[in-house]
Amino acid sequence: MATSSDVAQTISYHWTFTPMPDALWMGHIPAWKNNLWNLSLITDKIVVNFRDPRQQLVSFAHHLKWLRLTGSVTGLIQYQIPDEYFLWSFEKQLDWQIENSCVPVSIAWINSWLEADKNPEFPCEIHYSQQLLLNKNEKKHFQNILSFYGLPEEKFVFPPKAQFNEGTTQRKGSVDEWKEVLTPIQIQKINKLIPQSWFQRFGWEE
Numbered sequence: 792m793a794t795s796s797d798v799a800q801t802i803s804y805h806w807t808f809t810p811m812p813d814a815l816w817m818g819h820i821p822a823w824k825n826n827l828w829n830l831s832l833i834t835d836k837i838v839v840n841f842r843d844p845r846q847q848l849v850s851f852a853h854h855l856k857w858l859r860l861t862g863s864v865t866g867l868i869q870y871q872i873p874d875e876y877f878l879w880s881f882e883k884q885l886d887w888q889i890e891n892s893c894v895p896v897s898i899a900w901i902n903s904w905l906e907a908d909k910n911p912e913f914p915c916e917i918h919y920s921q922q923l924l925l926n927k928n929e930k931k932h933f934q935n936i937l938s939f940y941g942l943p944e945e946k947f948v949f950p951p952k953a954q955f956n957e958g959t960t961q962r963k964g965s966v967d968e969w970k971e972v973l974t975p976i977q978i979q980k981i982n983k984l985i986p987q988s989w990f991q992r993f994g995w996e997e
Contacts, residue, residue: 827910827912834915835916838917840922841921842922843995844984847894847897848893848981849969849972882974889980
């Protein structure tokens with residue numbers, strides 16, 4: 792049963808599901824108790840998609856730049872960045888995100904969904920998909936999802952490859968840009984924050 796604090800969190804963040812044919816979609820939904828409870832009422836299988844927190848960091852930092860350039864004040868306010876954030880160098884912005892925001896939030900989000908799979912009160916089966924596989928082997932990515940739902944591949948229309956454009960929310964779709972953007976010290980800091988077992992489990996390079 793959802794508690795009053797769970798409901799307050801839901802109202803505060805305005806989590807809503809977007810209907811699709813025979814499915815529902817929601818971006819960035821955390822594995823809070825109330826969300827798990829709601830999901831268990833409407834489905835028995837879910838796909839949780841995530842990416843390497845290091846690449847997530849680079850993407851998110853550019854996303855904040857995009858919000859600023861497009862004048863999305865409400866979008867920026869929700870992330871509670873310091874007033875002087877955009878006066879800093881990009882490296883300092885990344886440092887702040889590593890220590891205070893994007894990286895710890897990303898790791899906690901992934902961990903919450905891994906823990907949900909162990910929760911005896913959450914009956915839904917979970918398939919964990921990654922942008923890493925989507926980037927390296929798009930067909931396999933979708934085949935895994937089809938297999939999870941027991942759907943025949945011959946009835947599935949594979950989507951066209953995504954188009955990416957600098958200066959938009961679909962900037963690159965990269966999985967290893969972090970190797971070029973982050974400093975060795977930044978990579979070392981993040982690697983210490985990521986649970987060691989995840990590198991092998993998810994095929995992430997240290």
